[in-house]
Amino acid sequence: MLILGFESSCDETGVALVDASGAGVPRLLGHALHSQIEMHQAYGGVVPELASRDHIRRVLPLTDAVLAQAALPLTAVDTVAYTRGPGLAGALLVGSGVACAMAVALGKPVIGIHHLEGHLLSPFLSADPPEFPFVALLVSGGHSQLMRVDGVGRYGLLGETIDDAAGEAFDKSAKLLGLGYPGGPALARLAEQGDPAVYRFPRPLLHSGDLDFSFAGLKTAVLTQVKRLAHARPEGPATPALAEALSEQAKADVAAGVQAAIVEVLVKKSLAALDATGLSRLVVAGGVGANARLREQLNAACARRQARVHYPELHLCTDNGAMIALAAGMRVQAGLVPLGSDEVPPYAFDVKPRWPLAELAQSPA
Ligand code: KG4
Numbered sequence: 001m002l003i004l005g006f007e008s009s010c011d012e013t014g015v016a017l018v019d020a021s022g023a024g025v026p027r028l029l030g031h032a033l034h035s036q037i038e039m040h041q042a043y044g045g046v047v048p049e050l051a052s053r054d055h056i057r058r059v060l061p062l063t064d065a066v067l068a069q070a071a072l073p074l075t076a077v078d079t080v081a082y083t084r085g086p087g088l089a090g091a092l093l094v095g096s097g098v099a100c101a102m103a104v105a106l107g108k109p110v111i112g113i114h115h116l117e118g119h120l121l122s123p124f125l126s127a128d129p130p131e132f133p134f135v136a137l138l139v140s141g142g143h144s145q146l147m148r149v150d151g152v153g154r155y156g157l158l159g160e161t162i163d164d165a166a167g168e169a170f171d172k173s174a175k176l177l178g179l180g181y182p183g184g185p186a187l188a189r190l191a192e193q194g195d196p197a198v199y200r201f202p203r204p205l206l207h208s209g210d211l212d213f214s215f216a217g218l219k220t221a222v223l224t225q226v227k228r229l230a231h232a233r234p235e236g237p238a239t240p241a242l243a244e245a246l247s248e249q250a251k252a253d254v255a256a257g258v259q260a261a262i263v264e265v266l267v268k269k270s271l272a273a274l275d276a277t278g279l280s281r282l283v284v285a286g287g288v289g290a291n292a293r294l295r296e297q298l299n300a301a302c303a304r305r306q307a308r309v310h311y312p313e314l315h316l317c318t319d320n321g322a323m324i325a326l327a328a329g330m331r332v333q334a335g336l337v338p339l340g341s342d343e344v345p346p347y348a349f350d351v352k353p354r355w356p357l358a359e360l361a362q363s364p365a
């Protein structure tokens with residue numbers, strides 16, 4: 001069972017081929033990725049229309065590259081999968097359009113995959129794959145959630161952000177420090193030169209007793225601090241000139257303080273989720289899962305309580321096609337996709353730009 005998967009929900013075009021024959025974890029036969037970071041950098045963030053057009057440009061050459069890696073013809077593909085949502089509507093339409101067209105041409109079924117399910121299952125492609133059940137900390141640019149995962153398609157929401165996502169907090173703070181897009185990795189790099197104890201930022205909802213997050217207040221605190229350091233009026237606007245007035249050391253200290261605040265909240269809430277569920281296995285996925293301090297502190301905290309923590313391979317932490325092909329393969333193996341029956345969704349451009357992951361539990365198709 002060869003599955004070709006497409007990811008095009010935001011600013012990365014990803015294509016991958018997995019072999020989901022048998023009962024073991026689907027095997028990755030090839031994958032290729034094109035990041036649009038350079039293109040969007042000039043605008044300080046993702047420009048949706050440019051993203052869609054670039055997906056169109058990249059998707060077929062990437063597909064050729066994947067098939068060449070696997071040394072297989074397109075006609076060997078048994079099923080085509082694509083990211084159905086959530087994400088940018090126009091960008092999603094490129095992946096779904098290409099996937100459906102290819103599936104029609106091949107006379108094969110097509111499967112729409114939830115982007116976060118892809119992230120959630122991506123550690124199964126690592127050298128140290130998890131076992132069900134586990135708690136998943138999903139931290140990306142658009143989502144921060146803790147889920148209880150009992151099996152493929154069996155996801156229960158434990159808590160989520162009530163405002164900004166963790167990645168968004170990294171990105172917005174980075175912007176206030178004049179670091180450009182994408183802010184998360186840039187802020188993490190700068191933080192390595194800084195002292196996290198110089199400026200203390202709020203840890204919202206740390207003691208709220210539930211498993212929800214709130215990161216919106218952090219950017220306000222960072223803005224206030226940056227203005228103070230730049231000797232700017234507190235009620236003045238947030239302009240790029242503010243960051244320019246800061247010394248490199250001050251910027252690095254602010255970056256380290258912000259990172260420490262986000263990491264502490266994510267670590268404490270993850271541990272609280274393990275306590276609440278009685279589980280001893282944690283899976284971290286999504287772009288923020290690439291953060292070295294987060295990994296370091298989760299590793300230490302989990303080692304202390306003899307819990308296991310699993311991550312995707314670093315290059316599969318951010319968006320990619322491998323996780324989409326993998327999720328499709330695992331869904332097929334779990335019997336959640338009635339391949340070969342009339343129940344398989346027809347070829348349709350039915351993307352879901354907004355799509356809560358918890359809905360999957362109710363609607364496996
Ligand atoms: O999962 P992802 O690639 O895309 C979404 O589905 O959103 O996550 C992207 C997010 C961005 O907010 C980016 O700044 C953040 O992940 N990110 C990081 C790091 N690498 C990526 N944040 C902190 N530290 C990193 N090393």
Ligand code: ZN
Pocket residue numbers: 115119140141286287318319
């Ligand atoms: Zn993502």
